[in-house]
Structures are given as C-alpha cells and as structure tokens.
Amino acid sequence: MNEQVLVNWQKKSAERQKIYQRLLNRADKNDVLKTLPDLHEEAFEKVDCLSCANCCKNYSPRFKTPDIKRISKMMKMKESVFIETYLNLDEDGDYVVKTKPCPFLGADNYCSIYEDRPSDCRRFPYTDEDVIVKRQKLTLKNSEFCPIVYYVLEGLNDKLGR
Structure with missing residues (x-):
C-alpha cells in the first residue's frame, strides 16, 4: 500500500465502516488469517504508537x-x-x-x-489474531481511533475485497 493511505485516515475510516463490515462478513476467515501477519507488521512499520496513543486516550x-x-x-x-x-x-x-x-x-x-x-x-489492536473477524463490532470501533486497525482493514479490502 502507498504512504497516502494514512492521510485523513480517521475521516476515511468513518466513511468506510459499511465497506469494512461487508468485508469482515464476506471474506473467508482463513484468507483473512493468512493475510494478517504481513499487514500487521507493515502497519506497525508505518505507524508509531508512541506518537499516537489514541488507544490509551480513548479506550x-x-x-x-x-x-x-x-x-x-x-x-x-x-x-x-x-x-x-x-x-x-x-x-x-x-x-x-x-x-x-x-x-x-x-x-x-x-x-x-x-x-x-x-x-x-x-x-491491542488485535490485528494479528482472529479477534479482527470474531469480534467485528470491536474491530470497527477500533478502526475509528487506531490508525493500525484502519491500515489493516484497508489492506484486507485491497487484497480480499470483492
């Protein structure tokens, strides 16, 4: 994914909640779980948790x-x-x-x-485990304040969205 994906991520995440919901409902769980490790690692390379700390501020x-x-x-x-x-x-x-x-x-x-x-x-943010699919409501909520969850959902959508 390109660097632009994180520009205005909160606004984009709020606008894309239905897309993410559909993705999590329709995607094959095994495909999601196979795709997660690379996306999780990539997201943590792009986002510095210490400069964000939204999880500790909002959750x-x-x-x-x-x-x-x-x-x-x-x-x-x-x-x-x-x-x-x-x-x-x-x-x-x-x-x-x-x-x-x-x-x-x-x-x-x-x-x-x-x-x-x-x-x-x-x-947290559960982007390397099945919680992302099993607890969809939580995943969607987390995507609104955690750029890593947003990044991973965007990546899943790019790779698995149909």
Whole structure:
C-alpha cells in the first residue's frame, strides 16, 4: 500500500465502516488469517504508537483478575485499593479504568505500567489474531481511533475485497 493511505485516515475510516463490515462478513476467515501477519507488521512499520496513543486516550482495556493481581502487586497496593483507586465495573461486568486518558499514560505517551500492563493492552489492536473477524463490532470501533486497525482493514479490502 502507498504512504497516502494514512492521510485523513480517521475521516476515511468513518466513511468506510459499511465497506469494512461487508468485508469482515464476506471474506473467508482463513484468507483473512493468512493475510494478517504481513499487514500487521507493515502497519506497525508505518505507524508509531508512541506518537499516537489514541488507544490509551480513548479506550480502556479490561482488567482481568490476573492483571489486577499483577499490577497491584507491582504498585505495592492491596487489590481492593487498586480497584477503588483506578477501576470501575462497566455494563459488561468488566473492570475498566475510571478516567480517560488512562491514568497510567504519561505526558510522553509512555505507559508507567508497561511491563505489567493488562493482557488487552498487550494484544491491542488485535490485528494479528482472529479477534479482527470474531469480534467485528470491536474491530470497527477500533478502526475509528487506531490508525493500525484502519491500515489493516484497508489492506484486507485491497487484497480480499470483492
């Protein structure tokens, strides 16, 4: 893909949601999974996450029990105090951060708990796994604030769109 693909990507992503939805519904899952590794790598070469950090500014990962245990231990806090200080339960019953941007995001876009970050953060933006097809609603939402998801969907559309 050419360099121009990321120019005005947010506007283009919003305009192309139906195209992406159709692509994710119609594309052969195996073809998608075969195509993802190269697109994922290519996207990360083109987009510097530290200059963006939209995920940390607009999105909260789920903090699962192992995440809470690990992070509260690293921060030398009781789990209950960590939860009370930083987390809320969302409508799905998942723990998420109380504030946006994420309280662990520094002004330099570095994460203060990076080595111990939640598994959702480690895996985001899910462009190298089947989540991109299995959880289409999430993929579409992510494409509106993550240039890497947008880039990968554009690449999938170029290669597999019919």
